Each structure stands twice: as structure tokens, then as C-alpha cells.
Amino acid sequence: MFNRRAVFRWSALALGNAFALAVAIPGAKYLLDPLGKKGSGGAFRSMTRLSQLKVGEPQAFAVIAKRQDAWVRYPPEPVGSVWLIRQAEGASPAVLALSAECPHLSCPVNLAPDRQTFLCPCHQASFRFDGQTLNTVSPRAMDTLEVRLSDESDPEVAVKFERFQPQAREKKSLV
Numbered sequence: 001m002f003n004r005r006a007v008f009r010w011s012a013l014a015l016g017n018a019f020a021l022a023v024a025i026p027g028a029k030y031l032l033d034p035l036g037k038k039g040s041g042g043a044f045r046s047m048t049r050l051s052q053l054k055v056g057e058p059q060a061f062a063v064i065a066k067r068q069d070a071w072v073r074y075p076p077e078p079v080g081s082v083w084l085i086r087q088a089e090g091a092s093p094a095v096l097a098l099s100a101e102c103p104h105l106s107c108p109v110n111l112a113p114d115r116q117t118f119l120c121p122c123h124q125a126s127f128r129f130d131g132q133t134l135n136t137v138s139p140r141a142m143d144t145l146e147v148r149l150s151d152e153s154d155p156e157v158a159v160k161f162e163r164f165q166p167q168a169r170e171k172k173s174l175v
């Protein structure tokens, strides 16, 4: 037989546990996904117009996305970047998009000082402008991203931004 004090104690315990779960679940979710990648992956994002890209010259573009956690909607902010390389007339795709995240350990890949190749400053992984590896530091080529061009006379270049698992030999999406 429950007395009033026991009922009160059990109610308080249940309420306390419910509150702890309400706080812990979003907190754990945030810790597991620190960038709050809601909205940062999987969607096509407009980067530029085709006329803004020069054939064979890589240009870096920041990927801007909104994110939100359980309580806060943050203003749009950079969540990554991509390299766009316009290909020669008639090539398919017309624009090559490469994730700027190094497949080795996810550092941002830059242009090498001679601007003829890509170089990752963290452990010196080196890549050609088509993304293929030039040394053995990275387990795979730079990750290509899907590109979509609009039908306009100066097409809008949109890229499907995704993240991929570092250190894997095969490209595997984290979205």
C-alpha cells in the first residue's frame, strides 16, 4: 500500500528523470554532431554563375548554411568550403566540384604555393586539379560533389554539399 509520501517521492523521481532526459538527449545530440549539421548536408546550394569561373583555375567557395539545435536557430554561417574548377568547353561536367575537406583527416585543402596543385597543410597530402592524389598521404582522391547548372544563359552553379568519412579508402557520405 502506497502512502502519500511514497507517491510524492516516486512522482518527484519520475519528474526529475523526465527533466534530465529532456536536457540530456539534445545535449548528447549536439555533442555527437557539433556543427549541428541540420541543413548543412545533402542539399544543392548555389555557389556562383558559370561566367565567374575561369577554365582550369580552381576557385574556393564557402558553403553557408543555417543550423539549429534544440533551443536556438543560428544565423547562416560557413559550414565548409568547396573548390570549383570550370572544365574546357564541351566537357561534361562543365564544372568539377571538389570538397575542400582533406580525405586524410579533414583539414581544409589549399592551393600549393606554385598554384599548380592542391596541398593540404596538415600532413602535406598533394592532389592534382582533378582531385587525384599525387602522394600517398591521403587514402583516396579528393571527394567530388554533384554539380547542377541552371538553364539560364549564364547558368547558376549549384553544388550538393556533403561530408565524407576521413581516412577511408572509399568515399562514404556522412550525411
Ligand code: FES
Residues within 6 Å of the ligand: 102, 103, 104, 105, 106, 107, 120, 121, 122, 123, 124, 125, 137, 138
Ligand atoms: S588532413 Fe590533409 S594531409 Fe592530413
